[in-house]
Amino acid sequence: MSVSSEEENNLYQQLQHQLQRIALTAPITTQGTTCIPSFAGSMPQLAPPIKTKRKQVKNACVNCQKACKRCDDGRPCQRCIKYGLTGTCKNSIRKERKKGIKRGPYKRRTQIKDQDDKYTTSTSSVSSEVFTVPASYGQIGELPVNPLPINLPSISSQIFGTQLSTLDSGEKFIIIPQSSGGTSYYVLMPVQQQNQISILPTRICASKDLTTDLDQDIQVKIESEFQSGVSDGLLLEEDSKFAVNKEENYEIIPNKEKEKKDKSNLSVLSLVCSGLLNQETDTYEQANKEMDGNSSQDEDNESLKSNISDIPVSQNLVNNEKQQVSEYNKKNQILDSVKNKIVKENLEESLKAHNTPGDSVKNTTHVEPRVYSWDYHSPSFQTPSVESPLLFSTPANTYPVAQAQYVPIKCESNIYDMKCTRQRNEEFQLLQHGDSFSQNQIPMRRQYYEISPFTPSHTNPSNAYMVQQNQTSSFYQFRGQQLPPQFTPTSLSFAFSPRISNKSTPQSQIRCYAGLSVSSNGLEDSS
């Protein structure tokens, strides 16, 4: 089924209208996100309905081919009928593809492998395998899709397939399976961690363009030091939480020596060190604000800010990071001490190399301020953040490591209401694109991230899963106590799973979509 531009625009208008209705007006504070589209202070914006994947027939008729006009599968096709060319409306003959043409060695594979090495870690812990892939958000059906970077932890097969599982870290999650080989995903339920702040960001986005030679030099030196002097056991689980956006403009600092065979540990270390080098004080200030007002840390930040002009930027940040990392987990202390030592040594060396004689370090060191897209902290109730990945989806077979996805979710109740009403349901059905996709709808009536176990829908012939309305979930409870209501700026509306029932969907057509909305306080939009 093809959708004309006019129909497409109509659908877009409908969806935009729906989102306008369900959007709540509470302003949202962002943290300078650039990797993820910002929804701050406004209703969710759909991407303009301009670019959609063009549908075309496998084989145009000779007349349409000659005229370079749209054809259809019918013979005669509609265009030939219109112009009275039914007699000559036949499939065009396709040229046979040339054979025996030699190609050079593939290039992209090695590049991607390098990136994957940077983005992933080789630790065996389920909870620590986090990496980032671009997912999709935006509209339903054929409406535009934009990339949304999300964290996708790999998940071990022995626990995959259960409906409610607990990670080593104590976090609970549910599995949302897909039939027929589609990419299943899971929803990770944040566990409140009392008196503990997640210091290490689960991913770091640094602008590659701003990477300085100085930092790279330091990083490379650190790697070599670790390779020779640090045992594998120092590579801790928390380190592997570093992951980076796979988008082109947001990469972790590239290594100079990329082609080493066993890079896993070095990659982890590289990420850790890069994070330490790159983190900005402001980032922590924001993080601390999110973390429900840890006053002592706020003071520390103020102190750091006041002194920042007196200390070379990199060193200042490194020390700051080191201190916090140590607080975060004592297991990192050894690692940090070594890093710190190396960083200091290399910083001094680098500064000597970069400075002209007689200049002070402060005046001559040119360290560009890092541009952090966002800091994504482990989900917690202290940090409901607009930066949290809201929606998720990943094309099947595209990211083979990602069998599951790691997404804090709040579904807005309005979405559910929209689905319930007959009229809107019909609209929604219109928005479904042909038979290519099925629906995973995750309605929510509760105030928070709570989400009930998913069960297959018996009324829907596809592989859709819907929540059971009357079930009460224990998710988002901490030690048996219901968590108090609080502001939650994010929400999820829809998620579509690739593949549908017994229809074969080519890999190129496997896409997922979801809609975005914004809410506050879990209140329903009464309009």
Place this chain on the structure above:
DNA sequence: CACGTCGGAAGTTAAAACTT
């Protein structure tokens, strides 16, 4: 306004290259 032409962007797909 209808229709023809056509450059080239977008999409498809099969062979080559690569991995397991």
Place this chain on the structure above:
DNA sequence: AGTTTTAACTTCCGACGTGC
């Protein structure tokens, strides 16, 4: 043998020209 990458190949969008 299976998967991924690449590029040959096709479709058709959209700009433009022409004629009625």
